[in-house]
Amino acid sequence: xxxxxxxxxxxxxxxxxxxxxxxHLVARFGPHRxxxxxxxVQDAMCAALQTxxxxxxxxxxxxxxxxxxxxxxxxxxxxxxxxxRILPKVLPEDQAQEPPTDTGPLHxxxxxxxxxxxxxxxxPETQIALILKAxxxxxxxxxxxxxxxxxxxxxxxxxxxKGYLRKSRTVFxxxxxxxxxxxLPRVQQAIYQLFSEGYHSTDATAPVRLQLCRxxxxxxxxxxxxxxxxxxxxxxxxxxxxxxxxxxxARIDAHSNFVLLADQRRSEWNAEHIALGFQFLRQSAQGDExxxxxxxxxxxxxxxxxxxxxxxxxxxxxxLYELLAAQAVLPAIEINRAIAVGQARGPRAGxxxxxxxxxxxxxPFLDAAKATxxxxxxxxxxxxxxxxxxxxxxxxxxxxxVYRRQAxxxx
Numbered sequence: 112x113x114x115x116x117x118x119x120x121x122x123x124x125x126x127x128x129x130x131x132x133x134x135h136l137v138a139r140f141g142p143h144r145x146x147x148x149x150x151x152v153q154d155a156m157c158a159a160l161q162t163x164x165x166x167x168x169x170x171x172x173x174x175x176x177x178x179x180x181x182x183x184x185x186x187x188x189x190x191x192x193x194x195x196r197i198l199p200k201v202l203p204e205d206q207a208q209e210p211p212t213d214t215g216p217l218h219x220x221x222x223x224x225x226x227x228x229x230x231x232x233x234x235p236e237t238q239i240a241l242i243l244k245a246x247x248x249x250x251x252x253x254x255x256x257x258x259x260x261x262x263x264x265x266x267x268x269x270x271x272x273k274g275y276l277r278k279s280r281t282v283f284x285x286x287x288x289x290x291x292x293x294x295l296p297r298v299q300q301a302i303y304q305l306f307s308e309g310y311h312s313t314d315a316t317a318p319v320r321l322q323l324c325r326x327x328x329x330x331x332x333x334x335x336x337x338x339x340x341x342x343x344x345x346x347x348x349x350x351x352x353x354x355x356x357x358x359x360x361a362r363i364d365a366h367s368n369f370v371l372l373a374d375q376r377r378s379e380w381n382a383e384h385i386a387l388g389f390q391f392l393r394q395s396a397q398g399d400e401x402x403x404x405x406x407x408x409x410x411x412x413x414x415x416x417x418x419x420x421x422x423x424x425x426x427x428x429x430x431l432y433e434l435l436a437a438q439a440v441l442p443a444i445e446i447n448r449a450i451a452v453g454q455a456r457g458p459r460a461g462x463x464x465x466x467x468x469x470x471x472x473x474x475p476f477l478d479a480a481k482a483t484x485x486x487x488x489x490x491x492x493x494x495x496x497x498x499x500x501x502x503x504x505x506x507x508x509x510x511x512x513v514y515r516r517q518a519x520x521x522x
Contacts, residue, residue: 425455
């Protein structure tokens with residue numbers, strides 16, 4: 112295997128396996144050794160890159176990485192004078208032996224670590240950032256984009272959080288389902304951010320990052336499978352991810368260009384994901400709580416049940432966005448509501464709704480929405496100017512290319 116091919120395979124495995132391996136190491140050695148565990152995982156990935164470049168892949172690459180990371184963790188722990196004295200108590204001589212059966216409310220190591228990262232002494236943003244960095248392989252820049260902050264601020268936040276974990280002497284301080292429920296919203300938000308980064312990628316080389324979307328789906332399924340975390344809001348989150356996953360293949364054409372919703376072939380939408388989305392949306396209707404995930408899943412459901420963009424119940428979507436805006440004032444929600452208003456009540460109404468949105472200059476999605484409505488009204492010069500502004504402030508080349516293509520289509 113060439114070094115390039117090995118690097119691509121290791122990168123793919125890192126996204127898929129690193130969180131699971133890290134969680135397993137932390138479960139055995141404790142969250143106060145999370146830095147050592149991260150180093151062990153990184154070293155295992157480097158060893159895989161070196162080894163696989165000169166030969167074929169092992170039959171089970173994930174198991175190979177797990178063994179390499181375990182062995183490296185043992186080496187690192189033995190070098191740490193503070194842990195060397197208790198190593199025999201932590202790790203049996205039989206290195207393949209699994210940890211004892213857990214009697215707590217969670218039964219998956221990765222879920223346990225996610226909930227441990229959401230300790231109430233940590234700020235909510237820090238909890239989510241720590242999960243995204245440690246368990247989902249996010250860079251500081253990717254986390255910063257999700258929180259509209261700087262990479263330096265994110266790095267400092269994570270360093271402080273790890274400092275807290277190093278001082279902790281409790282492996283997983285989750286004794287009952289009530290503690291799980293209190294931390295569940297932060298875990299859900301981290302999974303939501305993970306899927307969002309895959310769906311609306313900030314990576315200049317990948318307009319859609321399928322691996323992140325699939326990992327978010329896997330983690331959401333883990334949550335729903337665990338009785339302590341199987342709440343209506345978790346089911347709504349899983350419904351939303353299924354509805355959105357159904358449209359992944361149709362969002363990118365054969366040349367890796369974005370395809371806008373209006374231009375997507377709905378025959379390419381995945382029927383199985385849509386069916387599962389409706390299944391979990393129905394299950395999420397139990398109880399009285401209506402969360403952001405319920406509303407976003409309901410909006411996605413309206414798109415998935417419509418035969419075309421013209422046949423979409425836009426007034427229903429406007430109402431759902433209004434409920435959503437009452438829960439969270441975010442740029443994307445405000446813009447999407449205005450777009451729905453324009454679709455339901457005409458382009459002038461859409462422009463009026465967009466004009467009421469206050470946000471910093473240089474937000475491409477606002478300019479792109481304005482361009483759509485100006486073009487519909489025949490205001491071609493204003494539409495072209497808005498698209499030029501959107502292209503100039505686009506986050507990635509793929510986004511900029513969409514706006515340039517739209518500009519060329521204006522007559």
